[in-house]
Amino acid sequence: MSSTDASRAAGSDWRREKRERTRRLLQQHAMRLFLEKGFEATTVEEIAAAAGVSHMTFFRYFPTKEDAALEDDYDPMIADLIAERPADEPAIDKIRHALTHGLNQLYDSERDVLLARMRLVYRTPALRAGTGSRRDADQRLLIEALAPTADGSRAGLHLRVVVAAALAATTEAIRYWAESNGADDLRHLINEAFDALRAELTHEAPVDESAD
Amino acid sequence: MSSTDASRAAGSDWRREKRERTRRLLQQHAMRLFLEKGFEATTVEEIAAAAGVSHMTFFRYFPTKEDAALEDDYDPMIADLIAERPADEPAIDKIRHALTHGLNQLYDSERDVLLARMRLVYRTPALRAGTGSRRDADQRLLIEALAPTADGSRAGLHLRVVVAAALAATTEAIRYWAESNGADDLRHLINEAFDALRAELTHEAPVDESAD
DNA sequence: TCTAACATGTTAGTAGCTAACTTAACGGGG
C-alpha cells in the first residue's frame, strides 16, 4: 500500500514539486488566456499547449475547464480561522470575523488578481454557474469548522441556514465589489452586507405562521 | 414586422398549441427518463426520440439538457404574490409569506412531482450546479418585485443581500426536505428556516468592525 | 539491476451543443 492518501500528497519531494509546478503553470496560463480572449473562446488544448503539456494532463490536474478558473486555497484558511474563534461567539459572527481577518492577510498581495478573477467570473455565465457547485463544498467545510462533532451532510437545518445565508451575504458583497470594479474596499462591503442582514431581521415584524 | 414579440408568444393559436404540446412532451419524457435511468445516463437523443422529434428540436425548446429538468413556472407566481403584499412589510417577510402562500396553492396537486424532481436534482451534481445559474434569475425577479423602480442589476447591496439570504434559507429548506424524502411538510421547514435566520441574528452579539 | 509506481503522451471515442441548409405546413394578400 505505498500509494495511500499520504503518498499522493507527499510522493518524495521530487515528484511533488514537479506536480505543483505543472499545476501552477496550467492555472496561470489558463487565467491569462481567459482574461485575454474570454473563457469560452479559450480551448483546453490551447491552455495545455501554452503550458507545454497535452490536454490529458490538463484534465489530470483539473476535473473541468471551469476549475482552472475557480480553484483557490482560501477556504481551508477560512475554516481554520473559524475554529480559532471563541466558542461562545454566534456562528454568523465567527464566519464574519474569520472572513475579514482572512482578507486582511491577503488583501495587499492578492487584491488585484482576485478582482480580475471575480470580474471574469461574473461576466462569464458558465463560470457563474460553476460557483454554485463550489458553494456546496464551501458550506460543508464551514459547517464542519463550526460543529466538528456533527458531520457536514447531516447538520441541522438551523446551522445549514445560517452558513448558507452568510455565504450568500459574502457572495453579494464580492459580486458588488466586482461589478463596481473594486471601487470600495471589499472588507468594508462584507461588513456592510452582514450589517444589512442583521438590520433587516432585527426590525421585528409580524410573522404570521398560520399562512392559510 | 409581423414577427415581433407578440407573435412568438401568440402565433395564431394553432401553432402556439402545437408548440406547447411539443414542449410538454419533451419535458415529460425527459423527466421520466431521468428518473428511470439517471440524468447523466440519459442522452438528449433518447429524449428526442421518445418525444418523436429530432435532437435539434429538443435544443430549440431547451437551451441545455439541464433546463429540461429544472424549468418550471413557479417564479413569476412568487413575484406576483410579493407585489400584492402590504407595502410597509419588510422585504424578508414579503418573500417568506409569498412563498408559503404560493406553496399552499401548489402543495396538494404538485407536492409529489416536486419532491421527485428535487430529489433528482440533489442527487445529480450537474443539476445541483445548474441551480446556481437559475438563482441569479430568481434573485433578479424578486428584486424587481420588491423594488419596481430600481432595475434588478443595479439594486443596492442591502436589497441584494436580503433577497440572497431569503433564497438561501428557502434552498436549504427544500434540500432538507428532499434529503429526508419529504418526511416533514415543506411549508413548515421553510418557516423553520426563516425563523432560524432571525433567531441567529437577534442574539445580539459583539460585532467588532475594526478587524485588524 | 530489476521492478513497482508515477507522470505523461497517444489515440480513439462519446455526447452536448451549434450552424447552414433544406423541407413541409399553414395563412394572408394579390
Next chain:
DNA sequence: CCCCGTTAAGTTAGCTACTAACATGTTAGA
C-alpha cells in the same frame, strides 16, 4: 386560387469538453 412569408422541424456536419485504454519513459527502492 396561388404566391410567398413565416414558422416548425429535419439533415448533415462539425467543434469541443471530457473519458478510457494503452504505451512510454523516468524515478525510487529492494
